[in-house]
Amino acid sequence: METKIYSLDDIDEAAAALKAGQLVAFPTETVYGLGADATNVEAVSHVYAAKGRPSDNPLIVTIADVATLTRFAQPLSDKVKTLIDTFWPGSLTIILPLKPNALSKTVTGGLDTAAFRMPANNATLKLIRTAGVPIVGPSANTSGKPSPTLAEHVYHDLKGKIAGILDDGPTDVGVESTIIDMSTEIPTILRPGAVTEDQLADVIGEVRGNKHKVGANETPKAPGMKYKHYAPTAQVTIVDDPTDFAAAVAWVSSHNSKAGLMATDSVLSQLTVPDSVEVFTLGPDVAAASHRLFAGLRHFDLETDVTAILTQGFSTDGLGAAYMNRLNKSAGDEHFTNDKSIDK
Template sequence: METKIFNATTVDQAAALIKAGQLVAFPTETVYGLGADATNVAAVKQVYQAKGRPSDNPLIVHVADVETVERFAKPLSVSAKKLIKAFWPGPLTMIFNLKPNALAPEVTGGLTTAAFRNPNNAATLALIRSAQTPIVGPSANTSGKPSPTLAQHVLHDLDGKIAGILDDGATQVGVESTVLDLSGTQPAILRPGAVTAAQIEAVIGEPVLTEQHHVGATEVPKAPGMKYKHYAPAAQVYIVDHVKDWPAALAWAAKQDVSVGVMATDDVFTTNQLPANCEQFSLGEDVESASRELFAGLRHFDTETEIKDILCQAFENTGLGAAYMNRLNKSAGQTHFSV
């Protein structure tokens, strides 16, 4: 099929495709999502097919208002209402217990819970309202590949596989939303993101579990990114843990008989001589810019077949750095550069 490009002035046309059971990628403040009517089982099945996504990997449901959540979820707790007031619209996804048979198992992975998010993007909120239905929205990429932060990234992976893309330029955050499980006895972060554990705890006044990011091979994950390989380019990524390690890492790169990609902040490039066989991709000045640019850098080198190895800068595993390191560790398969 032809993949059409829409913008903020043609949102209603994109929404008409959603209503008709088609797939339309949409922008959020984090990454681009792949949208389909969350109440249309046939449309949801197409999402898995287009992405090559495992069927037990549940989908996040994107909504334009709290009332939509209340149609499907059991009564929201006081903590949930406080978090909605504090962080919606924004990069916080929350998992709630569902009313019986509220959503199809294709959305929930067969679970009795579902993840909901109210994205902070005007064009996408207009899309949801115009379509008059909540829309599922996993990242709009081939499953396992780096998430898309530009419409062009979506087109690279899914051109001809989906009906359209709502283009709203580059995303602002660059790593997917925080996923907070509120379906159990204690709140637990299943995927770190821009909304941190400390920020959540400050709102609800109780501790949040933070080391809940993985499930076993036979378990069904409650949230994306907990079970399957994610964010990985074709090249092998090596994490450079400390600034002092860069001279040794670049000396190693210089000895390779192929080109090596280097992803780091500007200070690394200004204080180190880049070998002739290395190509640089700037992560900006700090962890905030690095989080925004991480997937773009991985995708940049994924399009250059001569790049077989990528050296990428680590950050402290706190705050937004926890989200950045979660994605980087998965893209590298936990592989760190060592002297």
């Protein structure tokens, strides 16, 4: 099929496609999502097929108002209402227990809970309101690849597989939303994002960071918990200590005819980089790096022939938790160590 690029003037047409059971990618403040009518089982199944996504990987339900949420979820607790009042619209996804048979198991991965989000993007909120249905909203990319922060990234992965893409330019945050499970006794973060653990605890009290590893036969409660994510074709290696970059660059250039380097401006200013290593700046700090991480991985994946990518690591404090969560998954937990610089 032809994949159309919808402008903001084409929202009525994009909404009509969603209502007709077609797939339309949409912008959020975090990354682009892949939309389908969440109440249409056939349309939702096409999302899994288009992405090549495992069927037990649950989908986020994207909404434009709280009234829609109350149609599907069990009565909201005071803590959930506080989260909604504080962080919606915004980069927080909330897992809630569902009313019986409220949503298809195709959406929930077979669970009795579902993840809900109201994004801080006016174009998408208008799209959902115009369509008149909630939409599923996984990232609009081939499963396992870096998430898309531009409409062009979506088009590269999904052209010919979806009806269209609502283009609202580059996303603002660059990493997916924080996911908090409010179906448990103690609220638990299942995926870190722009809304930090401290911010959540400030408004609802005790919050637990999730350390659970999902087993091979276990259904994850949230996206990104079980399967490989965010990985470009080239192997990513994390450099945790900025003082190791000189050794890391020497190592990667000696083992690869072409390599990539992603680091902050301050690190790059102190390095002598050979011609065989292409540089992509992550900006001045972890906030900028979070915004640019997926764009950098996409750049090296789509526009170069690098076979390895060195990428700067950060502390897991604050926003660094979200950045390192995505980067570790992208790298398969591959970190540079000084013994790599020694040929054996």
